[in-house]
Amino acid sequence: MREVVIIDGVRSANARAHKSKGWFRNKRADELLTAVYDGLFARNPKVKPDDIEAVFCGTAKQVASTLDIGRLAWLAGGYPEHVAANTICQQCPSGMSALEHAARAIMVGDGDTYIVAGCEDMLAVPMSMGIDFAPRLGVRYAPGALSMGATAEKVAEVYNVEPEDMRKVALYSNQRAAAARDAGKFDNEIIPIEGHDEDGNPIMVKTDQWIRDDISLEGMAKMTSPFKENGKVTAAMSSPLTTGACAMIVMARDKADELGLDYSFKYVRGAMAGNDPTMMGIGPIPAVRKVMERTGMTVDDMDVIELNEAFSSQTLVVLRELGIAQNPPFDKVNLWGGALALGHPLGESGARIIITLMNIMKSEKPDSKYGLATLCGGFGNANALIIEKIK
Numbered sequence: 001m002r003e004v005v006i007i008d009g010v011r012s013a014n015a016r017a018h019k020s021k022g023w024f025r026n027k028r029a030d031e032l033l034t035a036v037y038d039g040l041f042a043r044n045p046k047v048k049p050d051d052i053e054a055v056f057c058g059t060a061k062q063v064a065s066t067l068d069i070g071r072l073a074w075l076a077g078g079y080p081e082h083v084a085a086n087t088i089c090q091q092c093p094s095g096m097s098a099l100e101h102a103a104r105a106i107m108v109g110d111g112d113t114y115i116v117a118g119c120e121d122m123l124a125v126p127m128s129m130g131i132d133f134a135p136r137l138g139v140r141y142a143p144g145a146l147s148m149g150a151t152a153e154k155v156a157e158v159y160n161v162e163p164e165d166m167r168k169v170a171l172y173s174n175q176r177a178a179a180a181r182d183a184g185k186f187d188n189e190i191i192p193i194e195g196h197d198e199d200g201n202p203i204m205v206k207t208d209q210w211i212r213d214d215i216s217l218e219g220m221a222k223m224t225s226p227f228k229e230n231g232k233v234t235a236a237m238s239s240p241l242t243t244g245a246c247a248m249i250v251m252a253r254d255k256a257d258e259l260g261l262d263y264s265f266k267y268v269r270g271a272m273a274g275n276d277p278t279m280m281g282i283g284p285i286p287a288v289r290k291v292m293e294r295t296g297m298t299v300d301d302m303d304v305i306e307l308n309e310a311f312s313s314q315t316l317v318v319l320r321e322l323g324i325a326q327n328p329p330f331d332k333v334n335l336w337g338g339a340l341a342l343g344h345p346l347g348e349s350g351a352r353i354i355i356t357l358m359n360i361m362k363s364e365k366p367d368s369k370y371g372l373a374t375l376c377g378g379f380g381n382a383n384a385l386i387i388e389k390i391k
């Protein structure tokens with residue numbers, strides 16, 4: 001098996017998916033993804049678009065302007081036709097799955113270099129668009145029980161998660177994200193892209209829009225659940241609706257050496273796991289256990305962890321059940337905040353958290369060796385993936 005390395009990764013900032021306030025409200029998803037492809041090639045001049053074997057792009061909602069977005073943004077950007085693309089849907093883990101596909105292809109010798117991307121536009125393509133559940137599914141699960149908010153409420157209830165603890169996760173996430181933003185820690189991953197501020201003025205979007213600087217435990221305590229009467233899960237404890245894109249270059253290590261490229265991260269292993277779709281948020285528990293079993297490692301061997309915060313409730317349950325942490329502040333999880341603060345453009349996030357993980361391991365935790373990224377996904381799809389810092 002050939003070794004696989006990740007050469008570089010970049011992303012757009014995450015913007016609110018809001019028709020009058022979102023900084024990318026006037027941008028199409030393909031334009032965002034093309035800008036990310038452009039940014040990636042611009043700073044990696046030794047990697048030529050002509051030499052890419054294929055693109056794998058994660059997108060949860062493949063309809064309308066995000067239909068086969070991996071391919072269409074590539075073509076719209078003027079990139080070579082002979083490079084094929086496969087836009088993958090595995091709900092929220094789609095972007096992580098894209099990396100799995102590329103890594104496995106390289107390992108068995110099917111091509112040297114892949115682009116792995118993720119893109120979602122939750123404004124132009126809302127979560128509810130185009131859903132037509134199979135009638136027989138309704139016999140097995142009440143359709144309402146499959147909605148993301150309902151699953152977060154169920155996880156909070158079944159595991160008896162205290163609202164106060166969930167608010168602390170949101171506070172931690174937003175404070176860490178704000179501190180990282182203010183210290184310029186995201187600068188290496190965010191490609192500035194033109195957008196518009198809330199008043200309609202053109203701006204270069206360089207920071208994530210959702211981070212709440214004014215967050216407080218007292219303010220959050222006054223909020224109620226939009227999902228369930230007297231429920232526990234509020235908007236503050238939910239990842240917000242977001243638009244964003246990201247991409248990375250993944251290559252066979254021998255090819256990277258031949259090209260004289262700098263790289264620091266090796267793909268170690270990944271795993272997918274399915275779980276009860278009415279409790280979709282706890283999916284990282286079996287996914288992480290599976291990848292640990294396959295590698296013979298334990299979560300204690302992981303120096304830095306990125307866990308996508310779909311909701312506070314599932315974040316806490318996953319960390320507690322895996323024995324990683326009980327309550328924030330966390331010492332090795334989501335050190336630059338998570339989706340509660342940064343946003344969660346569904347199929348993009350699985351790739352985005354790997355890019356952020358690499359940047360944390362390089363700049364914040366230079367002595368770290370192993371990094372774990374994991375996320376849950378709609379309808380009970382979850383992934384976990386380990387990378388190793390080798391230089």
Ligand SMILES: CC(C)(COP(=O)(O)OP(=O)(O)OC[C@H]1O[C@@H](n2cnc3c(N)ncnc32)[C@H](O)[C@@H]1OP(=O)(O)O)[C@@H](O)C(=O)NCCC(=O)NCCS
Binds near residue numbers: 170212226238377
């Ligand atoms: C929860 C959700 C329904 C909220 O949607 P929304 O109502 O459009 O969200 P908003 O951001 O406008 O928040 C609602 C209110 O809560 C307030 N709020 C949100 N977070 C807050 C915080 N941390 N502190 C104080 N107030 C907060 C907002 O300011 C807003 O108040 P306003 O109406 O007075 O302006 C939506 O974000 C959602 O569905 N999230 C989950 C997405 C999802 O399922 N993703 C997939 C996961 S697997």
